[in-house]
Ligand code: ADP
């Protein structure tokens with residue numbers, strides 16, 4: 204059986220070997236057994252049911268909660284030459300009847316559908332008349348009532364066990380915790396399923412957490428090392444999402460906003476662009492994510508603290524599904540903690556629930572102030588022991604210095620106590636520094652013994668210290684009042700001198716801002732490979748557009764990268780590249796060989812710039828900003844913009860940033876005469892020195908295309 208599976212893996216999917224436990228899982232299910240698969244995002248869950256589905260006779264039925272994901276998987280399978288279909292509400296009654304007929308004739312190998320569909324009595328009856336290869340239940344954690352993805356329809360899937368006792372079932376999830384696992388087993392009646400538990404480590408993700416100093420500047424520093432990479436920037440509030448997205452566009456990064464407050468068509472459009480175009484940055488609240496299967500998200504940046512390690516793991520896990528190097532970056536500060544704690548306190552729910560949530564937040568904070576390997580700490584939280592430091596996180600790479608903070612910590616805590624446990628960090632720091640301002644005087648705080656005891660440290664150092672005290676739980680935020688600091692029970696031993704306190708030493712803020720990210724593997728391709736890489740990507744994009752699928756469905760980045768590195772010269776070389784199966788070899792092999800051989804070079808590179816230019820213009824960048832980004836002259840940008848306008852890929856408003864009245868004046872100049880539009884040369888003189896000549900070409904192109912329709 205394993206041998207046959209191996210052949211399917213190579214012929215259809217183009218891969219050489221199974222990853223992790225894939226082989227064992229496939230063998231189990233292909234032989235008719237049930238399986239419960241826990242594997243992290245990007246671990247390769249799809250193959251675990253697709254391969255046995257192909258090996259067994261009959262229809263493989265895949266339950267998936269999200270339409271977008273289904274379409275993606277169906278497109279991917281179709282590209283591989285596997286006949287697949289999704290049955291969902293977007294199909295008309297007529298289309299549904301046709302699909303049913305195709306299924307009856309055995310023309311469909313894999314059927315994706317939503318759980319509520321599957322459990323309809325008519326559907327079950329229909330399936331009962333067919334031979335079924337297997338049932339795959341994807342995102343199986345949706346059956347858990349405690350998780351945030353709970354879907355009541357999943358509860359009904361248990362009946363498959365009784366109705367189809369001879370059909371193997373495989374449930375898959377990337378959710379790790381024990382409670383969810385047990386719920387899946389009970390509710391889906393998977394008592395006889397073999398359990399396959401993988402490590403939840405994501406070895407290709409580089410983790411970095413930095414203190415928040417000047418967050419926007421820090422973000423820019425991080426992004427500037429990752430130009431033309433796709434990524435997600437998470438913010439806590441909708442307002443901040445809008446602001447950060449606008450700011451990034453201003454700074455020349457193509458960014459789109461996404462949050463629940465946007466009209467649903469805008470949201471859908473932005474999501475679609477993020478999936479289909481390359482190098483876009485999605486600035487989003489946590490509303491964005493579930494159902495994002497884009498494999499080449501190169502980074503996830505957090506501008507605000509997530510509320511738990513579960514959330515942090517899940518959100519950062521959207522980076523690097525394709526297994527190539529990716530970055531998880533976060534800036535966090537005391538204000539985040541205050542905000543999250545206040546939100547929590549004001550949220551609904553009973554005290555016990557709130558206590559649990561506070562503990563989760565504390566675990567998140569502990570990771571931020573962690574002095575050992577971040578990955579070890581993160582996995583430990585999920586009950587996984589990693590014997591050695593990972594060597595692939597900021598703490599491992601930069602090293603962490605600690606210092607004995609016992610004395611200053613006592614001073615800080617005593618400032619909290621002596622001022623009556625109700626002031627915020629700003630005032631407390633002023634007291635320690637011995638500032639002589641109005642607020643200090645009005646409360647008589649200049650008379651306190653702690654006033655001025657901390658003059659030998661900078662304001663920045665004290666702020667850092669307070670943040671660390673809160674993160675360690677030695678000081679609490681007063682949530683009933685105005686967010687001032689209080690002492691907590693746990694700080695007594697420290698105040699009494701019974702214990703000492705070691706803290707992480709902070710790097711100087713300037714250095715932090717400059718080396719905002721800087722993971723060793725942030726760049727996938729070397730400068731000398733860039734040109735060919737872009738040519739490969741351009742060809743992929745062209746094919747994707749022709750086929751109406753996202754680029755990664757044609758080939759994932761990892762496959763393009765392997766082509767780039769191994770430089771196949773013939774179709775048989777090409778067949779050896781991982782990710783090139785028989786069907787794709789036949790369809791695309793030649794075209795990619797041509798690009799690699801250099802014969803098809805010129806056209807795609809230009810096509811590529813054009814594509815990027817359109818994205819940038821749509822994201823609101825001005826022609827001069829675009830020129831900067833694409834490293835070409837403004838004149839070139841204008842002529843490409845004019846072409847894009849002529850091809851109706853851009854509107855004039857998207858392309859240019861002229862004031863309205865000047866725009867009208869230019870348009871009038873062209874429209875003054877009778878009949879044909881005058882050439883640019885004829886009106887150029889009127890605007891010499893007022894607008895770049897390129898603008899005239901763009902306006903003319905727009906008018907021309909209007910006349911043509
Ligand atoms: P998951 O659903 O677990 O997040 P996917 O099934 O989407 O992961 O797989 C992630 C990526 O890894 C996909 O691009 C997939 O084609 C690739 N992949 C999976 N298994 C293998 C393998 N054995 N060899 C090479 N690539 C693989």
Ligand code: ZN
Nearest residue numbers: 576593596599
């Ligand atoms: Zn590490």
